[in-house]
Amino acid sequence: xxxxxxxxxxxxxxxxxxxxxxxxxxxxxxxxxxxxxxxxxxxxxxxxxxxxxxxxxxxxxxxxxxxxxxxxxxxxxxxxxxxxxxxxxxxxxxxxxxxxxxxx
Numbered sequence: 001x002x003x004x005x006x007x008x009x010x011x012x013x014x015x016x017x018x019x020x021x022x023x024x025x026x027x028x029x030x031x032x033x034x035x036x037x038x039x040x041x042x043x044x045x046x047x048x049x050x051x052x053x054x055x056x057x058x059x060x061x062x063x064x065x066x067x068x069x070x071x072x073x074x075x076x077x078x079x080x081x082x083x084x085x086x087x088x089x090x091x092x093x094x095x096x097x098x099x100x101x102x103x104x
Contacts, residue, residue, distance in 0.1 A: 006034075010040040014042060015039070018043065019067075025039055047063050047064045047067070048064075050064075051064055
């Protein structure tokens with residue numbers, strides 16, 4: 001049994017679409033009628049190909065490095081948002097506590 005063959009251009013377009021949107025791999029694969037595993041394999045190959053290109057600026061990050069940095073920053077953002085929510089609740093709590101103390 002042989003699978004359907006897709007052109008390199010189609011694969012790259014699918015990967016770029018996935019990377020440029022906030023959609024999950026499952027959503028993009030479903031929209032395109034392909035397996036999520038194919039999309040992930042295509043992304044790996046696409047990033048390897050981009051990483052191998054000559055970079056005009058030696059300080060510029062490779063696409064795979066940028067993706068890892070984005071994941072790290074998203075995680076840091078989630079943690080910071082959680083900390084902010086905790087601090088908001090603490091301000092409300094201690095604000096109510098100080099109002100009670102000043103009334104006595």
